[in-house]
Amino acid sequence: MKRARAEILSTRRVGAYRSITLVAPEIAERSRPGQFLAIAMPEGRAFILRRHFSIHQASRHGGWAGTLEFVVDPSVGAGTGWLAGAGAHEFLDVIGPLGKAFSYPKRLTNCLLLAEGRGAASLFFLAQELVARHKRVDMILGGRTLESVFKPVDAKRLSQTVVVMTADGSLGERGGILDALPDAVARADAEVVYAVAPAPTLRSIAAFCREHRLPAQVAIEERMGCGFGLCNTCVVPVATKDRSAYENLRACVDGPVFDPSRILWDRWLGELPIVPPTAEPVPAIPHGGGEP
């Protein structure tokens, strides 16, 4: 983890989002898919905390070496709005890479990647790394409208198949990414599932994977005070290894990537009384890291 004063190389619109490319060699070099950045907001405004963004691309080689790209949904609030308005040659105070990355399967081959909206940003980075490891990648991309589906065209370069789902049917099929999951698993003969989506969707994906005994990893988001483990505000309830109890693990250092079968979804999402996690363990992708 490094802290850098990073220059914005360029920014561009990607559908409903703004994509920002930074020059930050020390961070780029260490970045892996699923990890994120903590970006300081400008001084003298009504901001207190940093804002957090998943890493979309980290270029170690070639013409873009030393650059990092992340994607901002400018509609959320003042911080994302400010970032989306930042221009080339401005400097950002960035800490990263933060958090545990997705791990890559050692033996299994067929990977199904699902994302809703901007969540796809980190899955593109993951897809690249999986392809580089000779895995088969299939993708399901969702969004409310065609504008909020992230880079559906680019996806085709990395992915054997790409299913696009929109809530209003303006692109691909009408529906959510969940609707496309069973078919996609069958078609792609998926052995491993990776997902980034709103927590309720992830919960359903977790249930599906558990039922079908599919190992999975999900990247979650929880409100963060720091992003690097100091404050204990970003926790998610995760079953202990033996599943006899749970711990509130910090999403920023113990996550944001988790084995969904170990998250106590109902406890986390606070809608139902606390229920114990499933007693029967589901095969897990080796946690954290994988082959470098």
Next chain:
Amino acid sequence: MKRARAEILSTRRVGAYRSITLVAPEIAERSRPGQFLAIAMPEGRAFILRRHFSIHQASRHGGWAGTLEFVVDPSVGAGTGWLAGAGAHEFLDVIGPLGKAFSYPKRLTNCLLLAEGRGAASLFFLAQELVARHKRVDMILGGRTLESVFKPVDAKRLSQTVVVMTADGSLGERGGILDALPDAVARADAEVVYAVAPAPTLRSIAAFCREHRLPAQVAIEERMGCGFGLCNTCVVPVATKDRSAYENLRACVDGPVFDPSRILWDRWLGELPIVPPTAEPVPAIPHGGGEP
């Protein structure tokens, strides 16, 4: 008193200061010398209160009709710094004109105007109005260096004589405006004194005028919460009419122009124990307004 969303027509550097011209016909029309503006600071920054600025010019007629000019010392803090950086076509939320104006002498003729630094801004406006009333105007302008003497050249158009004093001797004579006061009074045969300067200087001017039984008016500054009389934070201790007691009067609505012989300088400036104001009244310029 009006509130307006006023466009900045132009801004320019005047020595160490920034002069800002606004389009604000309703306020300009009502403005008189000695009055001031309350200007809202931008939202979403670390500002809570408005900032206050004396009116330097208010044009009712001619090509500049409906404009208002004020002068900012950008070196004071964040608010003046921000204002000094504002550019043409930006809009400011302005309330004005605020406070009591200087009053013009009815019978007396020879007016001596003294100012230090940016304080001269409102005295130029006053000089204009006095000249229009066929009064004789003489001026003493001071500053730390030549940069901080406000418009010494322009002064000559309005004033019979202009004495310039600088602390470092870089323009005019070396010294403060007080040093030039006795001579100037004698030379100009001054009958009335107007002054805008730091409070300690005003106190000395008040003592001089009292000693020489010269009627005077001074414009003072006190930290303001609102600027229009709501909050009672901007007070100055002023002797009651019969000088038997004092009241804390609001500089924003009961001032900023006061008869200096009625201000309890020591009480205000907090350096000495409270002393009663002079028992012997000094002739006063009719307070507030004067001929319109």
Next chain:
Amino acid sequence: MTAARSLVVDLGGIVLPTPVMIAAGCGGTGRELVGLVDLRRVGAIVSRTITVTERVGADMPRIAESPAGIVWETGLQNPGLDPFVSGELLRLARGGARIVVSIGGGSLEEYVHMTSVLQGRPEVAAIEIHLSGRDDELDRDVLGAHPDRLNEIVGAVARMSLVPVFAKLPGGCDDVVGLARTAVRAGATGVTLLASPPALGLDATRERLRIGTVSGWLSGPALKPITLRAVFDVAQALPDVPVIASGGVRTGEDAVECLLAGAWAVQVGTATLTDPAAAVTVAQGIVRRLNAAGLTSPAGLRGRLRPPEPTGAESHPVSTP
């Protein structure tokens, strides 16, 4: 979607055209706001705090900015009760706004005397009891911080008063719910939560204090989370008691937050110093919100508060089908 029929609120006997009042000490003396705001569209103006005899007030300077706040001290400068009643009170009322008179003192006798003088004055819609000052009789720093004394003072005022009485509880007290309960049991119609807490302003560069009397009080947006907590806790404990939120209300949204937390009305203090029409613009914000929510009265916002949405669910543009 029904349109908001009216913003009228009834605070236990005082009916206000809107739930947005101008806080004590931030509304001038009856002359200043005329022309800057339509006073008939202001819920009520709370007078500056009046004491039996004149107070010349605190030393200068009296105000400084702090992060999202101001530190101030006026020393309760006021002309004293009788001059107030014959001058400022009439002027305030003439503007067309409902008048709440804030009374302050250091002894039981002073509070009793002020209440007796204000009774029967048709201009007085309600009394707000200032309780943050020194207790001269019992030699305590904050009169209203002690339940025994609160009970005594509020009880005496409430028994005498013909108009509703609100106890403005001191800021910076640990047991707000307990104090509110005491005030209400003693007869207060409702409570104003909270007075400004004690504060200090300091200029590191010049190594100087910023306030002439050394210390002062904190006001402004910085206080909002503390106000919301006090309002929420008291409203949960005493759901039938009119609670007026004071401290950090600047926008319509801030006011909606207070109403959601359980307030029946809000006061705008610091915000009025910057935007003299704040009480009206805040009320307009409430109207917009009521219209959007299809509610017909501000009271409809009370009790609508739900637990937080899980972070992961709101951070993405798409919700689960």
Next chain:
Amino acid sequence: MTAARSLVVDLGGIVLPTPVMIAAGCGGTGRELVGLVDLRRVGAIVSRTITVTERVGADMPRIAESPAGIVWETGLQNPGLDPFVSGELLRLARGGARIVVSIGGGSLEEYVHMTSVLQGRPEVAAIEIHLSGRDDELDRDVLGAHPDRLNEIVGAVARMSLVPVFAKLPGGCDDVVGLARTAVRAGATGVTLLASPPALGLDATRERLRIGTVSGWLSGPALKPITLRAVFDVAQALPDVPVIASGGVRTGEDAVECLLAGAWAVQVGTATLTDPAAAVTVAQGIVRRLNAAGLTSPAGLRGRLRPPEPTGAESHPVSTP
């Protein structure tokens, strides 16, 4: 102009390399700051508050922004005393920083037990007593708000402890000086002023609470004027007692303000979450100031505070000759 010889401060027995500590709950578990800040240049790290047994902590979400502040609630999540001592404590110490352990509890027995376990641990430089929690024994909301109880708890810890003991007084109490005096009489080496006051975060648009447990605590710059007042009042009343300022310190200038007001040291909490090296940059700010003022130690700043300059005198660029 003499250069600042050193930032070393002695807080009644605990000697720190700088007067800038990382506040309780804002310094991680000993792993996280490594690489982000040179811990030998941090005055001390205060551990998160430790309880006898593990606490899983509060419901999510746990943090939200407010004007110049944050509202947070962790529910004192911690592994419990024994796992802390055998793991986190050692790791924290290994980083090279002095460690102050914050202990919290709901009964006298718990505080006594924790003190006994921490005694003789060479890693523990001092104990900070967290006093803002519930009193389970006496069934009171804020244990440390009551002088009787404060006296009892602080007295027991101080009598047993071989290292200096600091009482962190609850935020939002009316009689800070009285509580500080009680704590010191009971044997505390010094006081930390103040813990975060109770607060609520609310999202008007979504009509939702922002914090999973409903209510939380306010931290950040918003608190600075309240912190300064508490520090000033206590330092005036108890000039020989080490006072640690906590609440709203973000910059070197903020720290200088606290030292001028009478603090012997400061803590940075929220600021550390944004700038993990805040404790070092704040200390550098103090050094710059000492150098500019020709002072040789932070203690030199205490007592330099003067009354405010008259407004009219500072607003013009020229001073009277």
